[in-house]
Amino acid sequence: MSDEDSLAAAPRAERRGKRGSCYPCLMGNRFTEKEVCVVCDAKYCSSCVRRAMGSMPEGRKCLPCIGLKISESNRKSLGKCSKMLKRLLAGSELRKVMHDEVTCKANQLYARLIYVNGWPLSENELDKLQTCPNPPKKLKPGDYWYDKVSGHWGKVGEKPCQIISPHMNIGASAIIEQASNGDTEIFINNREITKTELMMLKMVGVHCEGKPHFWVDADGRYQEEGQNRIIGRIWNKKRARFSCAVLSLPFPPTSSAETHI
Numbered sequence: 001m002s003d004e005d006s007l008a009a010a011p012r013a014e015r016r017g018k019r020g021s022c023y024p025c026l027m028g029n030r031f032t033e034k035e036v037c038v039v040c041d042a043k044y045c046s047s048c049v050r051r052a053m054g055s056m057p058e059g060r061k062c063l064p065c066i067g068l069k070i071s072e073s074n075r076k077s078l079g080k081c082s083k084m085l086k087r088l089l090a091g092s093e094l095r096k097v098m099h100d101e102v103t104c105k106a107n108q109l110y111a112r113l114i115y116v117n118g119w120p121l122s123e124n125e126l127d128k129l130q131t132c133p134n135p136p137k138k139l140k141p142g143d144y145w146y147d148k149v150s151g152h153w154g155k156v157g158e159k160p161c162q163i164i165s166p167h168m169n170i171g172a173s174a175i176i177e178q179a180s181n182g183d184t185e186i187f188i189n190n191r192e193i194t195k196t197e198l199m200m201l202k203m204v205g206v207h208c209e210g211k212p213h214f215w216v217d218a219d220g221r222y223q224e225e226g227q228n229r230i231i232g233r234i235w236n237k238k239r240a241r242f243s244c245a246v247l248s249l250p251f252p253p254t255s256s257a258e259t260h261i
């Protein structure tokens with residue numbers, strides 16, 4: 001099956017029985033232990049699961065779902081099966097099934113469903129992103145912006161949610177000014193920042209009069225555009241960590257914030 005086929009909308013299984021019942025045999029209720037297909041979310045009781053899923057070459061998928069991409073809501077459960085399956089499969093088989101579920105190609109994120117600065121990633125770029133020292137947490141398909149100078153990362157239209165590794169050439173190289181939908185006329189690395197970020201800058205004592213355009217590097221050193229003079233380091237300021245926590249803004253991972261004090 002080509003990638004294109006498997007990108008078609010994932011099938012959703014339809015429950016015919018009452019709530020909580022096993023999909024094929026209609027037995028049981030919501031208290032009955034069941035295992036779930038990571039593609040279509042069909043639920044199977046212990047008598048049906050082996051027949052429905054066979055040898056599980058891609059983990060917990062019913063036979064028609066093998067080769068299809070998983071439902072993103074199930075990504076966090078990859079490699080984590082029910083107690084019921086643990087009882088049904090021998091230890092070595094269970095380990096193999098769970099290993100295949102996590103590592104097989106069909107269950108990986110699809111690079112081109114992840115946009116960075118308006119451009120879909122290539123397989124290589126996604127690999128770079130996922131294996132960098134500080135990768136995005138819980139990466140899902142979607143539209144993201146990435147400030148590769150500072151490492152700020154967020155969903156398009158929103159404030160930053162994380163500071164990831166800087167300097168990666170992924171997606172489109174230039175950030176879009178309106179990437180985070182800012183409306184403050186204050187810019188960091190060519191992105192108009194959000195009110196929340198402005199509040200943080202004020203809390204830590206960065207002067208924002210005159211609508212400055214700042215350059216902020218990955219260590220938090222900041223300067224005004226066109227002036228070759230570092231004003232200070234945002235992350236080392238008193239209350240920086242506190243302000244970010246209060247405003248739900250990301251603070252850099254300890255290594256980059258504190259190694260160069």
Ligand SMILES: [Zn+2]
Nearest residue numbers: 037040062065
């Ligand atoms: Zn299925």
Ligand SMILES: [Zn+2]
Nearest residue numbers: 022025045048
């Ligand atoms: Zn059943």
